[in-house]
Amino acid sequence: xxxxxxxxxxxxxxxxxxxxxxxxxxxxxxxxxxxxxxxxxxxxxxxxxxxxxxxxxxxxxxxxxxxxxxxxxxxxxxxxxxxxxxxxxxxxxxxxxxxxxxxxxxxxxxxxxxxxxxxxxxxxxxxxxxxxxxxxxxxxxxxxxxxxxxxxxxxxxxxxxxxxxxxxxxxxxxxxxxxxxxxxxxxxxxxxxxxxxxxxxxxxxxxxxxxxxxxxxxxxxxxxxxxxxxxxxxxxxxxxxxxxxxxxxxxxxxxxxxxxxxxxxxxxxxxxxxxxxxxxxxxxxxxxxxxxxxxxxxxxxxxxxxxxxxxxxxxxxxxxxxxxxxxxxxxxxxxxxxxxxxxxxxxxxxxxxxxxxxxxxxxxxxxxxxxxxxxxxxxxxxxxxxxxxxxxxxxxxxxxxxxxxxxxxxxxxxxxxxxxxxxxxxxxxxxxxxxxxxxxxxxxxxxxxxxxxxxxxxxxxxxxxxxxxxxxxxxxxxxxxxxxxxxxxxxxxxxxxxxxxxxxxxxxxxxxxxxxxxxxxxxxxxxxxxxxxxxxxxxxxxxxxxxxxxxxxxxxxxxxxxxxxxxxxxxxxxxxxxxxxxx
Amino acid sequence: xxxxxxxxxxxxxxxxxxxxxxxxxxxxxxxxxxxxxxxxxxxxxxxxxxxxxxxxxxxxxxxxxxxxxxxxxxxxxxxxxxxxxxxxxxxxxx
Numbered sequence: 001x002x003x004x005x006x007x008x009x010x011x012x013x014x015x016x017x018x019x020x021x022x023x024x025x026x027x028x029x030x031x032x033x034x035x036x037x038x039x040x041x042x043x044x045x046x047x048x049x050x051x052x053x054x055x056x057x058x059x060x061x062x063x064x065x066x067x068x069x070x071x072x073x074x075x076x077x078x079x080x081x082x083x084x085x086x087x088x089x090x091x092x093x094x095x096x097x098x099x100x101x102x103x104x105x106x107x108x109x110x111x112x113x114x115x116x117x118x119x120x121x122x123x124x125x126x127x128x129x130x131x132x133x134x135x136x137x138x139x140x141x142x143x144x145x146x147x148x149x150x151x152x153x154x155x156x157x158x159x160x161x162x163x164x165x166x167x168x169x170x171x172x173x174x175x176x177x178x179x180x181x182x183x184x185x186x187x188x189x190x191x192x193x194x195x196x197x198x199x200x201x202x203x204x205x206x207x208x209x210x211x212x213x214x215x216x217x218x219x220x221x222x223x224x225x226x227x228x229x230x231x232x233x234x235x236x237x238x239x240x241x242x243x244x245x246x247x248x249x250x251x252x253x254x255x256x257x258x259x260x261x262x263x264x265x266x267x268x269x270x271x272x273x274x275x276x277x278x279x280x281x282x283x284x285x286x287x288x289x290x291x292x293x294x295x296x297x298x299x300x301x302x303x304x305x306x307x308x309x310x311x312x313x314x315x316x317x318x319x320x321x322x323x324x325x326x327x328x329x330x331x332x333x334x335x336x337x338x339x340x341x342x343x344x345x346x347x348x349x350x351x352x353x354x355x356x357x358x359x360x361x362x363x364x365x366x367x368x369x370x371x372x373x374x375x376x377x378x379x380x381x382x383x384x385x386x387x388x389x390x391x392x393x394x395x396x397x398x399x400x401x402x403x404x405x406x407x408x409x410x411x412x413x414x415x416x417x418x419x420x421x422x423x424x425x426x427x428x429x430x431x432x433x434x435x436x437x438x439x440x441x442x443x444x445x446x447x448x449x450x451x452x453x454x455x456x457x458x459x460x461x462x463x464x465x466x467x468x469x470x471x472x473x474x475x476x477x478x479x480x481x482x483x484x485x486x487x488x489x490x491x492x493x494x495x496x497x498x499x500x501x502x503x504x505x506x507x508x509x510x511x512x513x514x515x516x517x518x519x520x521x522x523x524x525x526x527x528x529x530x531x532x533x534x535x536x537x538x539x540x541x542x543x544x545x546x547x548x549x550x551x552x553x554x555x556x557x558x559x560x561x562x563x564x565x566x567x568x569x570x571x572x573x574x575x576x577x578x579x580x581x582x583x
Numbered sequence: 584x585x586x587x588x589x590x591x592x593x594x595x596x597x598x599x600x601x602x603x604x605x606x607x608x609x610x611x612x613x614x615x616x617x618x619x620x621x622x623x624x625x626x627x628x629x630x631x632x633x634x635x636x637x638x639x640x641x642x643x644x645x646x647x648x649x650x651x652x653x654x655x656x657x658x659x660x661x662x663x664x665x666x667x668x669x670x671x672x673x674x675x676x677x
Contacts, residue, residue: 106640111656113671116605116663121597122629122641129633151643151659 015222018066018138018174021059022052024241028226029217033198038168038175040195042186043202048213048234049178051087052202053140054080055238056176058089060138061099066174068138069130070102073146077102087238101130107150114152120160124167131173139168139175148189165194186218197221203229212353212387215241233353240357253277258370258405261300262293264474265433268450268459274431275455276369277403279396281426283410284435288446289467290409291315293433294372295324295331296472297407301370302334309368310342311359313378317342328470341366347378352391355379359395363404370405377411396428412436430454435465438477438486445486448474464490590614590622591651592672597644598630602661606645609662617674649673 017031026032033039033056041049057068072080080102081091094100103126131139144161151157168175177195179187186192192199199218204211214229232241257272266273274280280297282290294310301308312320320342321331334340343362347355363371379388392408399406408429426432431453438447446465450458463474464486478485478493485493594610596603607626614622629636629644639648642659649656649672658671669675 103637105642107642108657111654113656113658113667114660115658115667115671116661117602118643118645118660119602120642121644122595122636122646123643125597125629125633126636126641129636147642 017223018060019064020056021063022055022239022241024230024232025215025239028215028230028241029198029220030224033174033176034220034223035174036169036172037197038165038177038195039198039200040177040179040187040192041200041202042179042181042192044181044204047202047204048232048239049202050074050080050142051084051234051239052200053142053176053178054084054089055087057100057138057140058084058091058094061094062089066137067099067134068101068140069127069134069136069173070100070140070142071127071130072102072104073107073141073143076104076106087236089238098134101134101136103127103130105146107146109150112150118153118156120147120157120164123160124164128171131171137173139173140178141175142178143180144177145179145187145189145191161191162194198223202232207387212351231353233357235354235357254403258306259300259304260293261296261298262472262474264463265293265448268461268463268474269431269453270457272456274405274453276405277400278405278430278454279399279428280405280407280431280433281410281429282407282433282435283412283426285412285437288435288437289465289472290411290435291320291374292324292327292467292472293435294374294407294409295320295327295329298340298370298372299324299329299331299334301405302337302339305339306369307338307367308334308340308370308372309362309366310340310372310374312342312344312374313347314375316344326469327467327472341368352379352387356391356395360398363399363402368404371399371407373406373408375409375411377409393428426451438462438464440486441489443487443489447477447486588621589651590618590649591625592622593625593627593639593648593650595627595629595636595639595641595644595646595648598628603645605661605663606647609665609668610647613662613665613668613674617669647672 016035017029017033018035019026019032041052043049054070057070060066060068070080075083084091091100091102095102127139130136147157148154177191179191181201182188186199186201198220201216201218203214203216205214213232213234215232216229217225217227230241232239254276256276257274258276259273260266260269282293284290298308298310324331331340376392396406432451434449434451436447438445447462448465449462462477464477466473466475478490592610594607596606610624614624627635629641645659645661647658647662656671656673658668662668
């Protein structure tokens with residue numbers, strides 16, 4: 001009650017939080033556990049309650065300079081120290097430095113008789129003494145429910161526990177109380193009634209023989225928190241929670257391009273290749289050359305001096321190196337140069353979460369710019385489809401945050417494009433290449449499409465995809481009246497086309513010659529007509545001249561007559577012969 | 584019962600509460616009746632010496648611890664049930 005009142009009085013005071021130092025947990029709780037209040041961590045046996053609380057105390061002491069008290073009701077201080085030593089925590093050292101205090105509370109039922117009224121003041125005093133002796137800010141009670149096994153007076157116990165949690169709040173320590181869940185309830189003895197500020201439920205489920213640990217924040221009073229179930233795992237670095245999806249989508253988007261390693265494919269992607277930091281899915285049926293595409297990409301990245309991490313889930317690195325040598329790639333050189341690193345493991349080796357963490361860890365260590373996962377399909381054998389999807393979402397998120405370009409290959413079991421879900425990640429990836437078989441005329445050829453490529457111009461055409469000794473190449477497929485032609489059908493069609501051209505040329509030549517000949521004939525005709533015309537013209541001229549001469553002669557004769565009549569002598573004899581010569 | 588046996592009893596209390604006073608009175612009464620001259624009672628107030636709580640694994644108060652003879656036995660509560668206390672301390676057989 002008093003808490004509520006103060007809360008109302010101080011309106012804008014935000015709940016203070018204590019970071020746990022556990023990777024991922026601080027993110028989903030928005031900063032850590034409620035400061036100065038008890039938090040209940042419940043879960044079945046072996047789900048990691050003790051580890052979580054130990055890590056909370058140890059990280060607090062070692063990293064946040066907040067000393068802690070660990071009150072263990074189950075294990076002795078030595079056992080506890082041994083258990084967490086494998087995780088790299090040195091409890092002895094912390095104890096010597098007065099930053100940690102472990103108090104083992106032992107309840108031996110066969111040693112204890114109960115007669116009459118009592119209270120748990122002894123426990124309070126012990127805890128108080130431990131807290132004050134090192135100035136502790138953090139307290140863990142693991143597992144306080146053991147009291148119920150050791151003491152029989154439930155009424156007293158309940159009253160005392162209620163008093164204890166109150167007392168912890170007043171003391172102002174951030175506490176974790178662990179409890180076993182059971183009987184369909186969060187805790188066997190209903191501790192959630194007393195601890196109401198923050199309740200975290202841990203869970204350990206086995207689906208298809210693969211176990212996954214999960215964590216859920218059941219409630220967190222006065223704070224926003226992730227409500228999902230978050231997988232977490234325990235490895236040699238302790239506990240890490242992996243938020244299923246990072247809570248924001250604030251990734252950097254680079255416009256830098258990164259070549260694919262196949263010139264013609266670059267050409268299909270606007271001439272430059274993929275965006276840096278994008279995710280690429282290459283899917284296709286068996287034997288379509290997915291690994292070859294991925295290897296080209298890796299090879300190109302190394303040639304450009306980028307670091308590349310290649311996760312092989314199907315073949316051993318040696319096998320890949322040998323196979324890729326056959327199409328002209330020298331991976332050995334890049335490995336020696338430290339640019340390329342292979343990591344091969346069988347997907348069934350461990351659960352999905354462990355794979356994810358291994359991938360995370362290797363990426364953090366190697367710091368690659370390009371990551372290849374070949375193929376992701378095999379991971380399906382380890383988990384349920386939805387789990388695989390969520391794992392891949394988290395992986396893509398992580399890689400994009402780091403600005404790493406990733407290429408996945410996936411085996412598609414059917415060839416109908418629309419039916420392919422490809423582990424459901426096709427909507428997450430930025431670029432999706434599909435390699436498929438085109439079967440015709442008794443042979444199988446490979447066709448490559450770009451189904452999508454966000455944010456860039458890309459070809460919508462199917463290209464034939466050929467694997468040569470010098471690597472991969474893409475050839476335009478022939479689109480004829482019979483449909484798409486590939487392979488030898490395409491070659492045949494090209495030959496047919498070449499012969500067609502030759503024939504056509506020959507025909508054109510023949511026509512040309514024909515026309516030449518006709519021209520000559522016509523020209524000859526024109527000539528003869530012209531000469532005919534000339535002779536007709538001459539004839540006409542002759543008639544004109546004769547007319548003229550006749551006119552002249554008759555005129556002369558008339559003049560002569562006139563002269564003769566006047567008695568003059570004419571020149572008649574000269575005119576006569578002239579007339580004769582003109583005829 | 585062997586009359587030469589020594590009894591060392593420790594009573595842990597937290598301050599002078601009603602329960603601790605009752606417990607101490609009850610204990611003294613039982614010892615006088617059954618262990619006259621053979622016992623020693625040490626009262627430890629955890630309010631004064633909190634560091635001693637861990638050693639005897641004290642949770643509840645009042646707690647009576649039988650240090651000698653071994654094995655260690657513990658009885659918690661105000662010791663109001665006489666028979667239970669005597670049986671618990673193995674003073675009389677069950």
